[in-house]
Amino acid sequence: MFAIRPNIPGSATIPARRLHRASALFWLALGLLLSATPVAAAPPLVSTPARIDAVAAAPVWRALLHQSRRAIDGPTREALNEARFFFAGDGADNPRAELVATLAAFLNDDPAIAQRARCRFPARLAWLAEQGLVDAPRGRCPELKTWLDQIGTVRPTLIFPEAFLGNPASMFGHTLLRFDPVDQAREGGGPLLGWTLDYTANAEDDVSLIYLFRGLSGAYRGQFSIAPYFEKAKLYGDWQDRDIWEYPLEMEPERVERVLLHIWELSDVRLPYFFFTQNCSEKLLEVLEVAWPGLTRGGGFPPANTPVDTVRAIEARVPGALGDPILRPSPATRLQAALAALPPAAADLVEALAEGAVAPDAASIAELPETLEADVLTLAYDLLRHRFLAGRVSDEESRGRSFALLRARSQIRIETPTPKTPLPFDRVPPNKGHRTAQATLAAGIQDRDPFVEMRILPAFHTNLDAPHGFAEGGSIRALEGALRYYPELDRVRLHDFTLLGVMTASPWRRPFRPIGWHASLGATTRMLDRDRGKGLEARSVFQFQGGPAIAIAPLRRLHVFATAEILVEAGPALEGNARFGTYLRSGFSWSTANGRWTLRGDGLAGGLLGRSSDEWLRAELEQRLSLTDDWSITLGGHFERAYQASHFEGRAGLTRYF
Amino acid sequence: MTKLTKALLLAALLIAAPISMAKADNDVGCGLGTEIWKGNKGLHFKLAASITNSFAMQSISITFGLLNCSNGQGAVTASAKTRHFAATTFDNLARDAALGGGESLDTLATLLEVPAADRRAFAALTQRNFDVLFPSDRANSDEMLSTLASLMQADEQFFVYTQS
Numbered sequence: 143m144f145a146i147r148p149n150i151p152g153s154a155t156i157p158a159r160r161l162h163r164a165s166a167l168f169w170l171a172l173g174l175l176l177s178a179t180p181v182a183a184a185p186p187l188v189s190t191p192a193r194i195d196a197v198a199a200a201p202v203w204r205a206l207l208h209q210s211r212r213a214i215d216g217p218t219r220e221a222l223n224e225a226r227f228f229f230a231g232d233g234a235d236n237p238r239a240e241l242v243a244t245l246a247a248f249l250n251d252d253p254a255i256a257q258r259a260r261c262r263f264p265a266r267l268a269w270l271a272e273q274g275l276v277d278a279p280r281g282r283c284p285e286l287k288t289w290l291d292q293i294g295t296v297r298p299t300l301i302f303p304e305a306f307l308g309n310p311a312s313m314f315g316h317t318l319l320r321f322d323p324v325d326q327a328r329e330g331g332g333p334l335l336g337w338t339l340d341y342t343a344n345a346e347d348d349v350s351l352i353y354l355f356r357g358l359s360g361a362y363r364g365q366f367s368i369a370p371y372f373e374k375a376k377l378y379g380d381w382q383d384r385d386i387w388e389y390p391l392e393m394e395p396e397r398v399e400r401v402l403l404h405i406w407e408l409s410d411v412r413l414p415y416f417f418f419t420q421n422c423s424e425k426l427l428e429v430l431e432v433a434w435p436g437l438t439r440g441g442g443f444p445p446a447n448t449p450v451d452t453v454r455a456i457e458a459r460v461p462g463a464l465g466d467p468i469l470r471p472s473p474a475t476r477l478q479a480a481l482a483a484l485p486p487a488a489a490d491l492v493e494a495l496a497e498g499a500v501a502p503d504a505a506s507i508a509e510l511p512e513t514l515e516a517d518v519l520t521l522a523y524d525l526l527r528h529r530f531l532a533g534r535v536s537d538e539e540s541r542g543r544s545f546a547l548l549r550a551r552s553q554i555r556i557e558t559p560t561p562k563t564p565l566p567f568d569r570v571p572p573n574k575g576h577r578t579a580q581a582t583l584a585a586g587i588q589d590r591d592p593f594v595e596m597r598i599l600p601a602f603h604t605n606l607d608a609p610h611g612f613a614e615g616g617s618i619r620a621l622e623g624a625l626r627y628y629p630e631l632d633r634v635r636l637h638d639f640t641l642l643g644v645m646t647a648s649p650w651r652r653p654f655r656p657i658g659w660h661a662s663l664g665a666t667t668r669m670l671d672r673d674r675g676k677g678l679e680a681r682s683v684f685q686f687q688g689g690p691a692i693a694i695a696p697l698r699r700l701h702v703f704a705t706a707e708i709l710v711e712a713g714p715a716l717e718g719n720a721r722f723g724t725y726l727r728s729g730f731s732w733s734t735a736n737g738r739w740t741l742r743g744d745g746l747a748g749g750l751l752g753r754s755s756d757e758w759l760r761a762e763l764e765q766r767l768s769l770t771d772d773w774s775i776t777l778g779g780h781f782e783r784a785y786q787a788s789h790f791e792g793r794a795g796l797t798r799y800f
Numbered sequence: 801m802t803k804l805t806k807a808l809l810l811a812a813l814l815i816a817a818p819i820s821m822a823k824a825d826n827d828v829g830c831g832l833g834t835e836i837w838k839g840n841k842g843l844h845f846k847l848a849a850s851i852t853n854s855f856a857m858q859s860i861s862i863t864f865g866l867l868n869c870s871n872g873q874g875a876v877t878a879s880a881k882t883r884h885f886a887a888t889t890f891d892n893l894a895r896d897a898a899l900g901g902g903e904s905l906d907t908l909a910t911l912l913e914v915p916a917a918d919r920r921a922f923a924a925l926t927q928r929n930f931d932v933l934f935p936s937d938r939a940n941s942d943e944m945l946s947t948l949a950s951l952m953q954a955d956e957q958f959f960v961y962t963q964s
Binding site: 332335552557 | 911
């Protein structure tokens with residue numbers, strides 16, 4: 143059984159699209175879409191078992207069935223079957239059976255059944271016709287045609303809204319596809335009129351942590367949707383305040399066509415959404431696989447997939463396809479850049495205007511040179527708008543003031559679109575950043591005990607890594623773990639494990655003074671002096687730490703932060719099984735302009751409260767030097783005093799990013 | 801390029817006879833324009849829905865529902881797209897008009913079939929007439945479009961685009 147999409151008879155016939163190619167696919171599409179009468183002549187179909195085997199094993203066929211990256215998992219199989227995505231009962235697992243069933247449907251003796259199947263799966267039809275397994279087109283698909291006409295002839299662009307830290311789910315960034323109408327581009331129409339393909343989970347009602355949990359557990363269903371880019375630019379840019387990178391993709395028209403037809407096949411499909419694996423990035427790759435089979439070569443390791451991996455996969459596997467990206471800066475980025483370029487007194491006026499302390503017609507504004515006055519009014523409006531969207535100014539207050547500012551600006555008859563200023567801070571496209579998984583082999587000494595350590599960080603970025611292409615002041619560590627072997631004690635320990643550690647500390651930069659946060663949950667090793675004087679014992683404890691954070695960037699590429707945090711530790715080794723603590727922490731990181739060398743340090747001081755109170759002190763210094771893009775050497779050490787015991791540790795390591 | 805675009809005409813009709821809208825324009829479910837600055841508090845979403853990376857602005861699927869306002873046969877009319885664009889980016893349009901240029905205004909010009917060569921003049925027209933196009937802090941996007949249509953008709957340079 144398969145879904146039957148009702149054909150609407152009598153739909154308006156729209157003039158033929160201009161077609162300027164004559165590939166087999168296109169010939170077929172032409173016939174499929176436009177021919178009103180059945181075409182009788184057909185090449186002889188060659189469907190020997192060997193031919194069927196070959197086609198069923200072809201990467202394109204597997205991509206069309208969403209089986210190219212990995213075997214379909216249970217929930218996905220259920221969802222696809224629910225959407226009647228397969229003709230064969232075991233289509234989700236057996237590409238050959240699905241091929242046979244698809245052919246049976248396409249070539250059904252009942253023309254109505256065959257036509258419904260063909261209109262439902264036009265990408266399969268087109269490709270199988272190319273392979274000579276299906277005959278020439280028989281009828282039309284009015285709905286599909288209307289849809290394709292709507293989209294027109296397009297060129298794809300990969301859109302990458304950057305991570306927004308402080309927002310746990312956007313932290314890896316996002317990817318969507320945009321299809322730019324070629325005609326409109328020729329007439330000077332901007333990218334805003336393009337169509338975007340976005341894979342989203344429907345989680346509108348849930349708050350962050352619930353979302354995160356449900357997202358991890360696959361409780362959501364995701365769906366592809368198509369919307370004009372001006373909506374997405376509004377959402378991700380204006381509202382969510384994210385920098386957006388736009389990578390033009392060089393893709394042959396035949397492949398674009400196949401992608402579009404495949405998107406049509408996914409119309410009614412709602413798939414389980416898993417935050418790390420079955421996410422926007424994964425689904426987009428599955429769609430791109432249809433154009434570029436073999437793009438991702440079977441899932442890769444680690445199985446989690448972050449949006450930047452999509453960009454990298456295209457860059458690595460399809461030479462020349464990924465164009466140089468264009469940055470669409472967020473409102474916050476633009477404001478920071480523009481205010482940094484203004485004389486300080488003018489920047490003061492911008493803030494005063496936005497706050498309403500100075501009116502747009504005040505003398506202090508009028509006496510400014512005309513171009514400066516125009517910029518000041520514009521930026522005051524932008525700042526007010528930003529504050530309104532952040533919920534810091536009421537609707538009533540912002541309305542009248544916004545209106546007055548724009549009106550005043552319109553009186554200055556200079557055509558200066560947005561003040562154009564270079565960004566005062568480095569912005570590197572995300573695919574130029576380091577790879578997001580890393581493994582480190584290190585050797586070190588802890589007090590007098592030497593050790594060897596293997597550390598794995600499957601995702602994502604710390605402040606020791608090269609900062610290029612990652613959010614300034616942001617750090618995310620997910621599922622990080624370290625095993626240590628102490629040869630003299632001849633034992634292996636899980637030294638630490640971090641389920642999730644997030645730090646977001648964007649530097650204060652006019653006009654923003656963001657308050658970030660740090661939170662980390664995992665287990666670590668404490669050195670305890672349980673048997674007085676007989677040496678320290680390594681004991682594991684569960685640990686949560688977190689609190690607000692602020693940061694400044696006093697020099698280019700120097701990031702200095704401070705946090706005030708609480709600590710909760712629990713474990714049988716601790717007196718009373720648990721300890722609670724508070725502490726202040728401060729640190730810095732600095733990188734060279736090319737990002738090859740990073741130096742970081744931090745120190746903390748606080749107290750551990752329990753039956754007895756202990757001080758907790760720690761100071762750490764670490765550096766990393768890149769040997770190549772993927773290899774670095776690290777050197778670091780720390781001193782720590784906690785639970786009335788002190789220890790020192792030094793280590794040197796070799797890190798591989800992958 | 802010497803005739804009034806369908807988009808502009810229909811937009812103009814809207815203000816003249818709002819009740820007949822459904823007849824004048826085949827759009828279903830488009831709504832009636834948007835009030836300026838009556839925005840969602842976007843950044844607020846960051847903490848809730850948008851963290852999903854996946855908050856859809858309306859329930860749109862791949863198929864018909866493009867813009868959520870089709871003509872009943874799946875196609876989105878030019879006029880509907882213009883109105884939808886103006887409603888979505890109304891605050892950006894007001895800003896661009898005040899500044900005398902910008903991406904949103906250029907895009908509107910594209911939708912209205914104003915050729916690239918006339919974009920600067922088009923932007924200047926909106927800047928000169930800012931007070932008329934945006935008469936209050938509760939201006940409405942559909943009203944703005946129809947005002948724009950009559951401004952173009954009254955303008956020496958843009959008059960030609962409004963003649964059939």
